[in-house]
Amino acid sequence: MAIKANSIQAVGRFSPRLNLFRRFESSIKFAFFICAFLSVFITLGITFVLLKETIAFFQRPEITLREFFFTTDWSPTFDNPKFGILPLVNGTLIITIGSLFIATPIGLLTAVFLSQYASTKARNIIKPVLELLAGIPTVVYGYLGLFYVTPGLQVFFPSVEVFNAASGCIVVAIMVLPLITTLCDDAFSAVPRTMAEGALAVGSTKFEVIKNILFRAALSGIAASIILAMSRAIGETMAVTLAAGQSPKMTLNPAESIQTMTAYIVQISKGDTPVGSTSYLTLYAVGFVLFAITMTLNIIAKRLVQKFRILSV
């Protein structure tokens, strides 16, 4: 609502008091502008801090880019430290892919229920439930994973370790489920009703309408929701630290303990690694990789959402 103050400008030339007032107004506006611009400084600050310390990390003689990105041994705090980030990336990937594998179908079907089958009454119950689930702090999900999901898994698979990737996947899935459901529900409601009604009128079943029309029309919205959920799962910290453990490993076995990038940052922050040492700088290098991945995903999701806005108009 940019409404220009042309009226004052005209009068201001004649009256010194109004002139002063105008200057006061524009200085306040400028202060507001600084506040808005501060957000850009936060991004710049994050990028600067991460870049600076990551460069310092790679300048250490014992660190090579090749070792960091292509070797599979991560033990920066040991006497004979190894700096291959791949086990942490592996851990993050297992959690992300595993959790989305669980959350996407359930979230999508719940969204279909909300937009196609639910009565107003059912909607009024399920919407707040989703909001509640979305508002639960992640450390609570960690507790849930450690003391409920893992013992539950051990009943069926006795070989499951106390800390295990599967339990991490399940709790992160519960965490991102409300996000997927809400965004898909929005995408479905953006699809024009006439399209679905036309298909029903020529004899399609409800399932055929959903499969052939709703899903296709809302495809970019669904994709955006999955990518945003992915970005959330990658950045998720407390639940995976508690449930999935602290052992960086190149394993694909969900019954074993792993370590994600975020869980490693927690480990270093809690430990007594001397500030400024090479192993301490790994905090920033891992943080930088994390930041770069999530930023890329967010930008892709944003593009997709824009596309689906254009489609739905």
Added chain:
Amino acid sequence: MNVSKLQKISSKRKVADFVFKALCYISVVLVLFILVALLVGISKDGLPRLNQQFFEGYSSRKPESSGIRAGILGTLWVISITVIASFPIGVAAAIYLEEFADRRSKLYSIIQLNIANLAAVPSIVFGILGLSLFVGILGLGRSILAAGLTMALLILPLIIIVSQEALRAIPTGIRETSLALGATPLQTVFKQTLPNAFPGIITGLILSMSRAIGETAPLIVVGAVAVVFRPPDGLRDKFTVLPIQIFEWSSRPQKEFHENAAAAILVLLATLIILNSIAIVIRARAQKKV
């Protein structure tokens, strides 16, 4: 095609339709079950520990004599700083973006895009920024002040977004009337737009606050301590918060500490539910007035 073949296809389609509908219902029931199981399970673990001593006690080596007083006080201190630091800046930024900025300018779209991106940056990355900026460069140490300011950076994008939405919901007519009667743009903002948008902004503030109350990861990076035996004696004092205590107690091997964690989770969830209910009531009242 004969009739029986057609009937076969038709019944197949009906079966697919039914199966899909059933799957949708199963998903919803599963979601409801998760929430109920979570609440029942944690209540069962934690309720027996919720006594007066639990609220008054500090950290202790013995699970039965340790309490959440340090966490509650720490959360209060940290969140107060967070709100004081982020609320005025966030609202001012929203006012600039909604009321004054030129929407077609490049700068406007850069700021908008940036805020949306920041809101999706993992919270632990904000912790790293806080560690370098407040603990390191500004020399605040691993203190309540550094923690509160880090949280302020974290929820600032959220506050801006919700305040913008609240301002956007105010009809343009109100602004135009005010300007037509001779008010300056700034007077219009402070006397008309902002008061009208206030319930929405407060609702947003409360929701952002509940996000900050539940955050754990950035504060671990900034340097929260696990064990505190006394109330904080100032902004530069070391800190712990409720979620950190939950994390610590959950990580210990003894079962009794896990019960403490469950009890602390109940306190945390109750706080968040109360805050959210307040937000809903404010929003409902404001809607009734309009």
